Amino acid sequence: xxxxxxxxxxxxxxxxxxxxxxxxxxxxxxxxxxxGAFVYSVRSTGVFCRPGCSSRTPRPENVSFHANAQDxxxxxxxxxxxxxxxxxxxxxxxxxxxxxxxxxNTIAAGxxxxxxxxxxxxxxxxxxYLHRQFRAATGLTPKQYATACRAKQLQKNLKGSATVxxxxxxxxxxxxxxxxxxxxxxxxxxxxQFRKGGLNTDITYAIGPSTLGMVxxxxxxxxxxxxxxxxxxxxxxxxxxxxxxxxxxxxxDADFSETLEKVVAWTERPRNNHINLxxxxxxxxxxxxxxxxxxxxxxxxxxSYAEIAQRIGxxxxxxxxxxxxxxxxxxxxxxxxxxxKSDGALSxxxxxxxxxxxxxxxxxxxx
Numbered sequence: 001x002x003x004x005x006x007x008x009x010x011x012x013x014x015x016x017x018x019x020x021x022x023x024x025x026x027x028x029x030x031x032x033x034x035x036g037a038f039v040y041s042v043r044s045t046g047v048f049c050r051p052g053c054s055s056r057t058p059r060p061e062n063v064s065f066h067a068n069a070q071d072x073x074x075x076x077x078x079x080x081x082x083x084x085x086x087x088x089x090x091x092x093x094x095x096x097x098x099x100x101x102x103x104x105n106t107i108a109a110g111x112x113x114x115x116x117x118x119x120x121x122x123x124x125x126x127x128x129y130l131h132r133q134f135r136a137a138t139g140l141t142p143k144q145y146a147t148a149c150r151a152k153q154l155q156k157n158l159k160g161s162a163t164v165x166x167x168x169x170x171x172x173x174x175x176x177x178x179x180x181x182x183x184x185x186x187x188x189x190x191x192x193q194f195r196k197g198g199l200n201t202d203i204t205y206a207i208g209p210s211t212l213g214m215v216x217x218x219x220x221x222x223x224x225x226x227x228x229x230x231x232x233x234x235x236x237x238x239x240x241x242x243x244x245x246x247x248x249x250x251x252x253d254a255d256f257s258e259t260l261e262k263v264v265a266w267t268e269r270p271r272n273n274h275i276n277l278x279x280x281x282x283x284x285x286x287x288x289x290x291x292x293x294x295x296x297x298x299x300x301x302x303x304s305y306a307e308i309a310q311r312i313g314x315x316x317x318x319x320x321x322x323x324x325x326x327x328x329x330x331x332x333x334x335x336x337x338x339x340x341k342s343d344g345a346l347s348x349x350x351x352x353x354x355x356x357x358x359x360x361x362x363x364x365x366x367x
């Protein structure tokens with residue numbers, strides 16, 4: 001008798017945990033080099049796949065990760081007929097898959113992340129070769145993978161611990177200052193607010209006109225968390241609410257209007273490469289790497305999606321780079337408008353190709 005899989009979507013917090021997991025980036029990239037490291041299941045279809053499967057990218061709230069095909073089958077999922085994840089994977093990924101489990105188990109136990117030297121000894125490889133193979137398979141270095149695992153463990157422990165103090169020790173932090181810094185970067189809010197499901201997190205916003213249309217600027221306690229452009233205030237506000245569904249949106253006061261004016265003035269006459277404002281940048285490990293690469297593109301210049309993929313060390317991740325650009329919530333501050341096709345042609349832009357063209361024109365005139 002076939003087991004039934006409960007078609008229950010994850011909570012917003014669980015979905016965010018999926019997005020912050022290093023394995024999600026491999027799924028988005030359809031990275032075949034990660035095949036064998038894990039499989040993922042999709043609750044809405046009852047199927048499990050390899051990371052490199054060419055099927056449509058699932059919604060994160062429907063995804064679960066499994067160490068191997070046997071675990072997915074025991075959970076009630078059936079193998080995808082396209083990628084056949086129940087068949088033997090490429091043996092070249094076995095060492096990386098083993099070390100992924102080692103890192104995950106070490107972090108889950110609250111111990112310090114294993115050093116590259118120790119990981120290399122466990123699988124009998126040189127440190128250089130392991131570092132290269134690990135990054136090729138997962139898109140992350142072993143250190144970055146451990147950081148992503150610790151972020152996921154932090155979220156898990158915050159939900160289950162009696163106090164925030166308990167979480168500090170359970171997650172393996174040796175000081176409260178390092179814990180709160182990691183929590184701020186990972187959660188985008190205080191640990192206490194996260195334990196309450198993100199409630200009582202205030203997002204202040206303001207909307208104003210520009211020659212590029214309406215501009216919305218929003219700020220969290222950590223900094224500017226959204227810069228959105230569009231044609232109608234209602235559409236921009238709806239977009240902001242969808243990005244922060246559990247936050248309280250508050251219209252900004254006169255002081256915050258000055259921040260809006262600064263952003264609008266920068267879009268009108270861009271004079272430098274960065275907006276001099278504190279930013280609250282939230283995204284997966286892969287997205288963060290892409291966005292950092294975008295911020296390194298000088299104003300007035302462009303780079304192709306393929307060039308960005310090369311710069312972050314994942315030349316096969318061109319499609320994932322494009323998706324990271326589309327996920328950017330900080331127009332202009334993270335300059336995804338500077339990314340073009342390999343032939344130099346302008347491609348899609350979340351806020352419209354005409355705006356992209358005009359932003360590039362203004363930057364080139366200013367330089």
